[in-house]
Amino acid sequence: MSREGRLQLAGAALLLLASVALALHGQPNPEQKWAYMAPQYRHLLDERLVYIDPAELLSLMNDDYIQLVVYDVRNERDWNLFHLVDSERMPLESLPGQRDRLLALPENAVVVLVSNDENLATQAWKHLMVIAKPNAYILEGGLNHWLDIYGVAPEDAGGQDQTATVLQDGTMRHPFAQALGDRHAAAQPDEHHFPARSYEKRVRLIKKIAKAGGCS
Amino acid sequence: MKTVSGEQRYWNPYIGGVLLGILLFLSFFLVGHGLGASGGVHRVAVAIEDLVIPEHVDKTPYIAQMAGGDRDPLSHWLVWEVAGILLGGFVSGLLRGRVRLQTYHGPQITPRARWAYALVGGTLMGYGARLARGCTSGQALSGGAVMSVGSWAFMFAVFAGGYGLAWFVRRLWQEA
Amino acid sequence: MAPFDFAALFGETGGYLVYLVIGFCFGFILESSGFGDSRILAAQFYFRRLNVLKVMFTAIVVAMLLIFWSTALGLLDYNEIWVKQTYLWPGIAGGIIMGVGFILGGYCPGTSLVSAATLKIDGMFFLAGFIAGAIGFGETVAHIEAFWHSGYLGVFTLPEFLGVETGVVVVLVVCLALAMFAFFEWLRRTVYGAGR
Numbered sequence: 001m002s003r004e005g006r007l008q009l010a011g012a013a014l015l016l017l018a019s020v021a022l023a024l025h026g027q028p029n030p031e032q033k034w035a036y037m038a039p040q041y042r043h044l045l046d047e048r049l050v051y052i053d054p055a056e057l058l059s060l061m062n063d064d065y066i067q068l069v070v071y072d073v074r075n076e077r078d079w080n081l082f083h084l085v086d087s088e089r090m091p092l093e094s095l096p097g098q099r100d101r102l103l104a105l106p107e108n109a110v111v112v113l114v115s116n117d118e119n120l121a122t123q124a125w126k127h128l129m130v131i132a133k134p135n136a137y138i139l140e141g142g143l144n145h146w147l148d149i150y151g152v153a154p155e156d157a158g159g160q161d162q163t164a165t166v167l168q169d170g171t172m173r174h175p176f177a178q179a180l181g182d183r184h185a186a187a188q189p190d191e192h193h194f195p196a197r198s199y200e201k202r203v204r205l206i207k208k209i210a211k212a213g214g215c216s
Numbered sequence: 217m218k219t220v221s222g223e224q225r226y227w228n229p230y231i232g233g234v235l236l237g238i239l240l241f242l243s244f245f246l247v248g249h250g251l252g253a254s255g256g257v258h259r260v261a262v263a264i265e266d267l268v269i270p271e272h273v274d275k276t277p278y279i280a281q282m283a284g285g286d287r288d289p290l291s292h293w294l295v296w297e298v299a300g301i302l303l304g305g306f307v308s309g310l311l312r313g314r315v316r317l318q319t320y321h322g323p324q325i326t327p328r329a330r331w332a333y334a335l336v337g338g339t340l341m342g343y344g345a346r347l348a349r350g351c352t353s354g355q356a357l358s359g360g361a362v363m364s365v366g367s368w369a370f371m372f373a374v375f376a377g378g379y380g381l382a383w384f385v386r387r388l389w390q391e392a
Numbered sequence: 393m394a395p396f397d398f399a400a401l402f403g404e405t406g407g408y409l410v411y412l413v414i415g416f417c418f419g420f421i422l423e424s425s426g427f428g429d430s431r432i433l434a435a436q437f438y439f440r441r442l443n444v445l446k447v448m449f450t451a452i453v454v455a456m457l458l459i460f461w462s463t464a465l466g467l468l469d470y471n472e473i474w475v476k477q478t479y480l481w482p483g484i485a486g487g488i489i490m491g492v493g494f495i496l497g498g499y500c501p502g503t504s505l506v507s508a509a510t511l512k513i514d515g516m517f518f519l520a521g522f523i524a525g526a527i528g529f530g531e532t533v534a535h536i537e538a539f540w541h542s543g544y545l546g547v548f549t550l551p552e553f554l555g556v557e558t559g560v561v562v563v564l565v566v567c568l569a570l571a572m573f574a575f576f577e578w579l580r581r582t583v584y585g586a587g588r
Binding site for chain 3: 333336339
Binding site: 008012015016018019020022023024025026027028032033035036037099100103130131132133 | 453454457460461463464466469470471472546547557558559560562563565566567569570573577
């Protein structure tokens with residue numbers, strides 16, 4: 001066989017080997033991908049830059065300019081007991097399916113993740129970063145904290161101690177006699193009925209780099 | 217490993233392919249998308265159109281998104297990439313003495329006829345490239361490398377069109 | 393993690409310069425491979441020359457391997473890469489029209505630029521026609537609006553289509569390409585003797 005023929009055969013073997021090795025190695029799963037991305041995004045979590053105060057979430061809910069997407073990542077039982085108005089139930093397994101929608105969100109869109117405390121929502125946030133890097137935040141203290149503030153009926157505000165005993169992390173601390181879903185007053189509290197909270201505004205709108213490729 | 221073609225020595229296609237593949241990868245790696253050409257040429261055309269009949273440009277949705285109002289169709293990466301292609305092609309030709317005012321044509325037809333066919337073919341290409349939302353560089357190469365179904369379908373459609381018509385127009389290219 | 397936003401790093405002009413360099417390399421490679429010559433390009437469709445398919449598929453396979461090895465090793469973020477959306481019917485229709493334009497005109501858009509850059513008159517005529525055709529499309533697309541948006545499958549990749557993993561599709565594409573090259577080599581030896 002000529003020298004050229006041998007080189008071609010070597011090249012072909014190399015390509016085949018590289019592709020088979022790639023298939024065996026596989027593409028990174030979400031955990032691995034987060035491990036690769038962590039150096040860039042870790043600090044957002046460590047410095048609590050993406051955790052937002054319940055009052056900030058409430059102001060987002062009332063802001064007409066912001067396109068708000070609230071993902072509630074809790075289980076169905078907790079969801080039925082109580083969830084915020086206009087939130088969407090989105091268990092962790094369903095997040096990958098949101099990819100196309102997230103990538104298509106406009107500049108004025110903000111995603112907020114809520115769970116009972118912070119752990120599940122933080123996990124979901126990492127998943128979102130791996131999937132689509134949206135402009136996403138986590139409700140600080142989760143719905144338990146939200147209900148600490150807004151769960152009290154307006155006329156009782158400033159009085160009773162609403163916090164129940166500390167239960168297992170990740171469960172609903174506040175008791176609900178009935179499954180009210182988003183019909184509870186705290187699902188969309190009237191901010192004027194509650195004392196103003198001071199908090200550090202964390203949400204920022206990110207200018208989107210126009211993604212365009214190919215021949216257009 | 218250069219092969220001889222008539223009087224010209226061109227690169228071995230596998231070498232050229234490897235180099236092009238590396239370039240294509242670098243494009244994705246550095247700027248997040250593949251190569252492109254037709255869009256750049258189109259934008260230059262639209263820019264000229266915008267100079268001459270700007271009101272019409274503003275009213276036609278497809279081009280207004282590129283050049284309507286204050287938008288500058290030329291401030292887009294494709295235009296720069298096209299400029300680069302022209303430059304690179306020129307320098308490569310210059311280094312090998314291939315820059316010469318001439319017409320490549322099949323032996324059975326005259327240069328004039330070739331010009332006419334080039335014009336017609338180019339017009340079809342211009343229309344088809346916009347319809348397909350890309351050309352062989354953008355769709356076939358770049359879209360193909362990232363496994364877009366539409367790009368692979370496009371690629372096979374181009375082959376079908378070209379190979380399908382080839383026999384019927386063989387006089388354009390073949391020896392008598 | 394790549395890719396990068398060069399405009400943010402180097403300013404708008406810096407960003408554009410990167411594209412200039414990419415385009416330069418592209419044009420250089422095309423011309424060096426003989427793609428500025430319409431006779432060579434057209435000869436592909438008569439199986440007298442096979443270098444276009446060799447270059448194209450080698451490039452696709454090499455780029456594919458490099459891209460997906462990079463994503464596998466966490467060097468490149470797959471979600472940040474632009475994958476064209478699939479509009480199936482206009483894509484196929486446009487492709488067929490381009491195939492016809494290719495065999496008649498002897499070029500495709502990128503190669504016509506290279507040809508015109510080396511002062512080939514047929515390349516220049518092709519470009520002129522291209523501009524006319526593109527403008528013509530802009531004027532008439534409103535009439536075929538429905539077709540223009542038909543067959544929309546979003547960002548649809550082969551792994552999703554075939555229901556297999558990315559790595560498996562890469563192996564399949566490599567095998568397809570290698571089989572094609574082997575066929576070409578066989579053609580070269582049996583049908584043509586040596587030397588194409």
